[in-house]
Amino acid sequence: MSTTQSERLRELLEPLVTSQGLDLEEIAVDSVGRKRVLRVVVDSDTGADLDRIADVSRALSAKLDETDAMGEGEYTLEVGTPGAERLLTEHRHYVRATGRLVKFQLTEGGELVARILTVDGDGVDVEVPGVKGRKPTARRLAFGDIARARVQVEFNRKDDTSHKKEEEA
Known part of the structure; x- marks a missing residue:
């Protein structure tokens, strides 16, 4: 049996969220x-x-x-999505971030900013951007080597030409 309010709420609400074709990522009171x-x-x-x-x-x-899950007091319900700079904590998060630039903090220390190319059960294949005119390099990161990963916001992705093609059409 659940011991915290968040766990009880997750047990109550997750089937409902799943029935709507969504994943319940987080609950916070x-x-x-x-x-x-x-x-x-x-x-x-x-x-x-x-x-x-x-x-x-x-x-x-x-x-x-219809339940007393939130008790008697007044509360506000806010439902949203993870946001642009989401923290990647589940395998599905990495899959959804394919093609995105991610900042990895590695378990051995150090950081790496790279674009996720592919994801499998063991880890991710990434492309590390080239520096000072050098070509990008491919690298494999096992999930065990990743201490933390967060999607980065990109305002001007240089290799994204899809908007130019749409404008020319």
């Missing part, structure tokens, strides 16, 4: 003054648009209203 905020983070391999977020939010709200 925070106090903001006298009120509590229940933050639920959801995602899927294809992402979660605003309509899907609204649908799952309504379903979660109804489920919470």
Whole structure:
């Protein structure tokens, strides 16, 4: 049996989120003054648009209203996605980050910023950008060698020409 409120909430809400075709990534209950905020983070391999977020939010709200999972006090439900600079903690997170630039903190110390090319059960194949005119290099990282990984925001990806092709058409 679950011992914490977050675990109990996960057991209650995860089947509902899964039935909506989404993964329950995170649940957090925070106090903001006298009120509590229940933050639920959801995602899927294809992402979660605003309509899907609204649908799952309504379903979660109804489920919470019919139970006493949040107790008697007032609370606010916030449902969202992980955000641009998500922390990669599950295998599916790495798969979803394929093609993205990621900052890896390695278990042996040091950092590496590289683009995820492929992901399998043992680790990731990455491309380390070239420095000062050098060509990028390929590297293999086993999951055991990764202490922490976080997606990086890219505003001007130099090799992304898809927007130029659309503009020319």
